[in-house]
Amino acid sequence: METFHSIRKIYYMILAVVGVPVNLVVIVILSRGKCGLSMCTTRYLVSMATADLLVIITGIIMWRISSYYFPVSFLSITPVCSVSIVLFYAATECSVWFTVAFSFDRFVAICCQKLKAKYCTKRTATIVLATTCILLCLKDVPFYFTSEPGEIIDNIPWFCVAKPSYHTDPAWVGFDWFDKILTPLLPYALILLCNALTVRYILVTSRVRKELRCKNNGENHNDPEMESRRKSMVLLFTISGSFIFLWLLYVIDFIYYNLTGISPEYYNDSLYIFSEVAVMLLSLNCCTNAFIYGVTQSKFREQFKNLITNMVASILQLLN
Incomplete structure (x- = not known):
């Protein structure tokens, strides 16, 4: 168990060291609007990167790393750490639901051509993202x-310990169920549904278009429209697929402790490690999107190279 704790501390430190600059770079590059993406898509991706950055700051740096290396600090005062918990939950849920919003936007863009012109706009994206963020922040206030x-020293409350009633009181149990259904069970279902409908639509339309082009031209030429849709599909499926994979163990853990009635605080060593690994994986989701953009988007890679080149040139100019 001691070895696992050491691994976990190193893991979160690496995640913070990598995640903060990576998400900042993503925000800067995408905000320039030179990656060949629509303004609507860019707004969703920038919002997702911003939410991921906030998750790293509030959940990993202010909560995890602070408790590991600075067990008693200003962040340990009960009102402060309670606020940190609310911010962490809000940032995490915004990250998840922004992914859902992006998945639905791409579904509309690919499958609903009549609705695309009205829905897939910069204004609609702004309204959807702002509304989602406000509602989730209000929903997380009860946390x-x-x-x-945990202790009161010189009339100052220290540390945050979960109230015993949180796991027994019907109101809190109901709130916990609502919280977990809202994130990540419902997003899981919605993303899977959007992806399934998108795949079905693409398979049907690509087969029809291929047959029509073969009849008209006598041979199968490249289809620019289908190529554009293919690129959108790659971006959509890699982002949503990463989310589904990294949140899978957390969903399994939630279902397990609700079916068995065993509270996580009473887990044995094996179940405790399983639940912590689940949290570690979903935390990794805050860094994966940046690498997905680098792998799937050639213009993003080009803008990244330009950014690094300009930074190096500026540093050398300062040194000289």
Whole structure:
């Protein structure tokens, strides 16, 4: 168990060291609007990167790393760490639901040509993202009241300990179910549904278009429209597929402890490690999108190279 704790501490430190600059670079590159993506898509991707960055700051740096290396600090005061918990949950859920919003936007862009012109716009994306963020922040306010002080020193409450009633009181149990259904069970279902409908539509339309082009031209030429859709599909499926894979163990853990009635605080060593690995994997989701853009988007790679080149040139100019 001691070895696992050491691995976990190193893991979160690496995640913070890598995740912060990576997401900042993504935000800068995408905000320039030179990656060949629509303004609508760019707005979703920038929002997702911003939410991922906030998850790293609030959940990994302020919560995990702070408790590992600075067990007693300003962040350990009960009201402060309660606020940190609310911010972490809000950032995490925004990251998840922004992914859902992006998946639905791409579904509309690919499968609903009549609705595309009205829905897939910069204005609609702004309204969807802002509304989602506000509603999730309001929904997570009750998390502030789920903790109680672990100690009181000189009339100052320290540390955040989950109230015993959180796992037994019907109101809190209902809130916990609502929270987990909202994130990630419902997003899981919606993303799978959007992807399934998108795949079905693409398979049907590509077969029809291929047959029509063969009849008209006598041979199968490249189809620019299908190529454009293919690129959209690659970006959509890699992002949503990464989310589904990295959140899978967390979903399994949630289903397990609700079916068995075993509270996570009473897990044995094996179940405890399983639940912590699940959290570690979903935390990794905050860094994967940046690498997905690099692998799937050639213009993103080009803009990244230009950014690095300009940074190096600026540093050398300062040194000289």
